[in-house]
Amino acid sequence: MSRSESDSKSDSSPKHLQYCDRPEWSDVVPIEQDDGPNAVVKIAYSEAFRDTFDCLYEELAFVGRMIESNPKNYQFWEHRRLIVEISGHSSNELSFIASIIKLDSKNYHAWQYRQWVLKTYVLWSDELQYVDHLLQEDIRNNSAWNQCYFVIAHTTGFKDDIIERELGYVEKRIELCPDNESAWNYLRGIARLLLASLTDQRIWNFCRDSYENNFLKDDFNSQQ
């Protein structure tokens, strides 16, 4: 089937032929919308609307399969974003993206799309928990550290108490794994927000202790 035949302009013409009746779409099995048993604010969709949307769901499922086999092809991600934008069918997106991130926790396209979904559909509530879960799996996952910053910047903002909380969070993780560039970069990033300098006493003490406990000792030992 030629997927490029869906010229949207023809939809509005009086002679609009439904997709389900077009020979070139005969191999597309439309997926009907599932509103659940007790749907509220139901809409009496027109035939043409239902026809088009059922095909969009099929398209969403199709592009999902394409992404699973080509997770680094950015055109597929962009196509998926467009279908979700047009259909508004966003409720499965975070779990779909999570399934792709599970295959490669640093997939740039997946993270970029995830940020778009979070922002567009205001789905922030569980995101820091998700990030924490990923950091428990891999404390060096820089994409997760970046996401942590992204979520805070778009929700609570870096107010003083949030900065304190985040300093505690990142310090604990540096103690667990002192040579982790991602955590140090995160610390530098939020330290700058705090004072526009790195001379804050708390951070200074933390860095000195960390240096003395980890790096100085290592240097000293390796020289013996």
Next chain:
Amino acid sequence: MNLLRNQDSSSIDDRKPSSLNDGFKFSLHSKYFSRCLTILPSHTSSLDNSRVTVAFYSIAGLDILRALPLSLPYPATELISWIYSLQSITDSNVCGFRGSSCAISLRTTPNPYDHTHITMTMTALLSLLLLGDNFENVQRDKIASSLARLQLPTGAFLPTVLSTESDLRFVYCACVVAFILNNWSGINKDACTNFILQCQTYEYAFGQVPGAEAHGGSTFCAVAALSLMGRLKDFEHQDDLVRWCLQRQTEGFNGRPSKADDSCYSWWIGATLKLCKKENLINFDENQKFLHATESQETGGFSKLPDSSADPLHSYLSLASLSLIYHENLKPIHPALIISMDSVERLETMLHAKWSR
């Protein structure tokens, strides 16, 4: 700590230049690029709609190896007329180049999906320049004004009018096109600069779009675009960016923390450091060691990772990275335009001078 191993009190010029004996198989690489200009294997079919980029890497590869026009598999005039056949002048609103003829079925009936693409326009123009063309058949004014149709209110650029994507890649391409044409009338530089600066993250490098993770490729696009616009002074924390870039080197370079080395980052990060005038902090010996591991001994060319197969992009960018410091076998390279310095000189002294008369 071994990043600074190469540093001593002598200046870069005093250092031993990379010599003929650094072991790279340069003549084999010429053959590789020459072959890429003729035919590619079937597994590369996903490149079909961007074939002009492959032509660019190959032509630029031969140029930097000082093998132009001698090693071209076709006369330069033939290549030039193929590139011109990709120029789309039918659409008066958006003029530029397509990546190939793959979306053209019948030339008499225009296909709505047959569009010019900003990356293809950029690589087509760069290729014409390298082949010695005088741009007389380039729709210079139309292409320059088309850029305005592709710039969004955010300052970012779309690659084509039909597209919904916009990020630093296309910002960079737009700036290269305007620079080559010496015509910035289609670009709102303030908006563009503003978009770029919004992509700078808490790591002080740049992500593809605002909020996205800092990334070696986007960082090059950001810094090179600022440099081409003459706006490099506009961004703060350059020292922090340099620090992030230096952290990217292990042996070769990676594009993000805790990722594996990949030969293309030897260029993206190396060139970013050069644009910040800090290339003397690169450990070039270690970089060479990594690029040796990605060099294809049988076919020529370089691959992304050690022991995999070569491709035109990684082949060209690996050589480009080697030429960031003086190299006997390679022409010096322009760190923002990714072509030889002498061709940029020809662009400025011959073409730009002629156009401004």
